[in-house]
Amino acid sequence: MVKSKRFVFARQFDGPPKESDFELVEEETPELKDGEILVESLFNSVDPYMRLYTRSLSTGITMIGEGCGRVIESKYSDFPVGTVVMHRYGWCTHAVLNAKEQDPQSPIRKAPADYPKDLPLSLLLGAVGMPGMTAYFGLLKLCDPKEGETVFVNGAAGAVGNLVGQIAKIKGCKAVGAAGSDAKVAWLKEIGFDAAFNYKTVSSLDAALKEAAPNGIDCYFDNVGADFTSTVLNHMNQFGRVAICGSISTYNDKDPAGRGPYPFVTILSKQLTVTGFIVLRWFPEWPQGMAQMVQWIKEGKIKHREHVTEGFENMPKAFMGMLVGENTGKAVVKV
Amino acid sequence: MVKSKRFVFARQFDGPPKESDFELVEEETPELKDGEILVESLFNSVDPYMRLYTRSLSTGITMIGEGCGRVIESKYSDFPVGTVVMHRYGWCTHAVLNAKEQDPQSPIRKAPADYPKDLPLSLLLGAVGMPGMTAYFGLLKLCDPKEGETVFVNGAAGAVGNLVGQIAKIKGCKAVGAAGSDAKVAWLKEIGFDAAFNYKTVSSLDAALKEAAPNGIDCYFDNVGADFTSTVLNHMNQFGRVAICGSISTYNDKDPAGRGPYPFVTILSKQLTVTGFIVLRWFPEWPQGMAQMVQWIKEGKIKHREHVTEGFENMPKAFMGMLVGENTGKAVVKV
Numbered sequence: 247m248v249k250s251k252r253f254v255f256a257r258q259f260d261g262p263p264k265e266s267d268f269e270l271v272e273e274e275t276p277e278l279k280d281g282e283i284l285v286e287s288l289f290n291s292v293d294p295y296m297r298l299y300t301r302s303l304s305t306g307i308t309m310i311g312e313g314c315g316r317v318i319e320s321k322y323s324d325f326p327v328g329t330v331v332m333h334r335y336g337w338c339t340h341a342v343l344n345a346k347e348q349d350p351q352s353p354i355r356k357a358p359a360d361y362p363k364d365l366p367l368s369l370l371l372g373a374v375g376m377p378g379m380t381a382y383f384g385l386l387k388l389c390d391p392k393e394g395e396t397v398f399v400n401g402a403a404g405a406v407g408n409l410v411g412q413i414a415k416i417k418g419c420k421a422v423g424a425a426g427s428d429a430k431v432a433w434l435k436e437i438g439f440d441a442a443f444n445y446k447t448v449s450s451l452d453a454a455l456k457e458a459a460p461n462g463i464d465c466y467f468d469n470v471g472a473d474f475t476s477t478v479l480n481h482m483n484q485f486g487r488v489a490i491c492g493s494i495s496t497y498n499d500k501d502p503a504g505r506g507p508y509p510f511v512t513i514l515s516k517q518l519t520v521t522g523f524i525v526l527r528w529f530p531e532w533p534q535g536m537a538q539m540v541q542w543i544k545e546g547k548i549k550h551r552e553h554v555t556e557g558f559e560n561m562p563k564a565f566m567g568m569l570v571g572e573n574t575g576k577a578v579v580k581v
Numbered sequence: 582m583v584k585s586k587r588f589v590f591a592r593q594f595d596g597p598p599k600e601s602d603f604e605l606v607e608e609e610t611p612e613l614k615d616g617e618i619l620v621e622s623l624f625n626s627v628d629p630y631m632r633l634y635t636r637s638l639s640t641g642i643t644m645i646g647e648g649c650g651r652v653i654e655s656k657y658s659d660f661p662v663g664t665v666v667m668h669r670y671g672w673c674t675h676a677v678l679n680a681k682e683q684d685p686q687s688p689i690r691k692a693p694a695d696y697p698k699d700l701p702l703s704l705l706l707g708a709v710g711m712p713g714m715t716a717y718f719g720l721l722k723l724c725d726p727k728e729g730e731t732v733f734v735n736g737a738a739g740a741v742g743n744l745v746g747q748i749a750k751i752k753g754c755k756a757v758g759a760a761g762s763d764a765k766v767a768w769l770k771e772i773g774f775d776a777a778f779n780y781k782t783v784s785s786l787d788a789a790l791k792e793a794a795p796n797g798i799d800c801y802f803d804n805v806g807a808d809f810t811s812t813v814l815n816h817m818n819q820f821g822r823v824a825i826c827g828s829i830s831t832y833n834d835k836d837p838a839g840r841g842p843y844p845f846v847t848i849l850s851k852q853l854t855v856t857g858f859i860v861l862r863w864f865p866e867w868p869q870g871m872a873q874m875v876q877w878i879k880e881g882k883i884k885h886r887e888h889v890t891e892g893f894e895n896m897p898k899a900f901m902g903m904l905v906g907e908n909t910g911k912a913v914v915k916v
Contacts, residue, residue, distance in 0.1 A: 298850075471845045476838075485862075490849045502846040503811075509844065510806045511837040514825045514857035515633075522849035527820075 250340035255309045281346030284319035287581040291371040292565040297497040308336035314370045330357040372576035380525040381409035388489040389465035393418035401469030403430035405576035426571045455481045476507040490522040551575030585675035590644045616681030619654035622916040626706040627900040632832040643671035649705045665692040707911035715860040716744035723824040724800035728753035736804030738765035740911035761906045790816045811842040825857040886910030
């Protein structure tokens with residue numbers, strides 16, 4: 247018997263999430279049945295999409311999210327004690343998972359067998375996990391950046407954005423990013439962005455984009471949405487490709503599909519292709535993407551940075567902070 | 582010497598175009614130089630895009646558009662007298678064209694050598710011309726409709742829309758269309774649409790779409806834009822494809838990029854791909870597309886209908902009428 251804690255999604259968020267929207271529950275884990283494993287969380291993830299997805303979920307469930315942990319008890323020989331796994335069982339310190347009859351929509355995955363010993367396991371929630379795959383597949387599959395093209399990403403100092411810029415550089419593109427503080431902008435330049443600006447302090451987004459991307463934008467990886475995106479569309483080149491990854495600027499709105507500038511005339515006149523995506527669509531290809539990310543990290547081509555919050559109890563704080571941009575790099579919680 | 586008439590784009594349109602925005606000019610055609618041909622118009626085209634494109638043009642030019650005509654004088658042996666050509670020299674009864682040093686952006690094309698004698702030449706401005714290629718390439722290249730999928734098109738009784746639905750049927754899809762009169766709806770059903778409705782008289786667009794496309798929409802060919810499109814997006818299936826062909830509902834607005842519902846969150850959550858296009862991007866492939874359309878017409882798989890206005894002087898009227906939906910099928914002017 248192990249004491250396990252989890253956060254329950256107790257109330258639908260009304261505007262920015264509050265501490266009181268979560269409820270911390272402590273329970274004893276049940277005895278394992280055949281095929282089950284008990285996983286102890288090492289790190290849990292906080293990501294922007296959680297704010298959006300809870301809109302369509304019932305309250306009372308364990309708050310959603312990825313975790314990485316270690317098997318500490320096992321009744322399934324394929325997952326012996328000590329196995330490091332990634333799962334999507336939400337905000338918890340421990341989880342009893344049926345590893346034998348896996349949910350194909352939410353499978354438990356083992357850390358790659360050749361995962362380097364000197365890499366932090368938390369990267370399994372970052373560059374080598376869901377955000378890494380989001381940057382990798384979203385950029386390469388949907389934007390298909392060509393050497394010499396300009397790639398623009400907003401939320402560029404976030405978990406996904408910084409990787410988008412770094413992958414763009416590997417592909418021979420000009421990487422341009424927008425972030426919300428001067429320190430973040432400095433970091434983006436440090437990791438190789440050709441241009442970056444603090445969108446909160448520029449005189450206008452239009453002017454900043456004109457200066458940072460004077461030849462126009464060919465590929466736009468969008469984490470922000472709404473007015474920001476409508477402005478960026480005006481700076482895109484003919485046949486530009488837009489990957490809609492997130493729309494964080496709208497997530498706290500009563501109606502994220504509120505009113506703003508129509509993009510259709512711009513999409514038409516510039517012949518843009520705009521694709522929204524959820525990275526699970528490429529799930530069968532993740533192993534290849536993860537292997538590539540590990541290789542780039544080992545070669546020093548991808549730098550990683552994490553914003554680590556200590557202590558499971560601080561998950562709501564970490565989540566709320568990430569939504570207002572307190573993190574540089576991937577936001578994780580060390581359980 | 583031939584008396585030639587042309588309409589000059591005399592004033593920027595303010596709202597719906599008016600007769601007084603055009604000026605009819607009569608001139609004598611100059612003597613031909615080497616390499617030039619004199620073309621007498623048989624039919625001229627009026628199309629929605631003209632309303633949009635004039636926004637970025639200077640007044641004083643010949644009003645833009647396609648024509649098809651016959652060479653009546655020639656100083657270039659490649660285009661002997663009698664040759665039927667399609668050109669983009671605007672609203673004119675005669676044009677002196679340099680056939681030798683062609684503008685690659687606006688080439689003069691000969692009618693296909695094997696163009697059936699029993700097909701009206703006006704189809705070179707319709708199903709076998711620009712609107713036909715718009716429907717053919719826009720639907721097949723961007724929506725990539727699969728057998729059994731639902732294809733929805735608005736402006737469905739227009740020059741492009743009716744072909745979109747008919748091509749969708751050839752590809753084994755369910756074709757659904759919206760048009761602006763009961764007579765148009767009846768015609769759409771006659772030519773094979775599985776479902777069609779009059780968007781002006783339905784109780785709500787939402788309800789009409791739900792009824793006409795109960796399994797959701799996989800491919801959306803958009804001629805209308807704005808609020809119409811935002812509503813349609815809500816009825817699209819996961820991984821749906823949207824081809825933005827036109828945005829006629831906004832063309833008379835002061836600012837066609839005015840405010841409306843944000844589509845980004847829907848595009849994201851449904852993982853849609855939205856592509857704007859101008860059919861000239863596939864210009865090198867037009868001969869293949871035209872040959873296919875001719876074949877389908879000969880096989881009776883594509884039906885054609887035209888709304889013919891008689892008399893060159895009536896071009897502004899035909900244009901204004903087309904913009905408010907007076908035409909069923911392709912609107913052309915018999916010069």
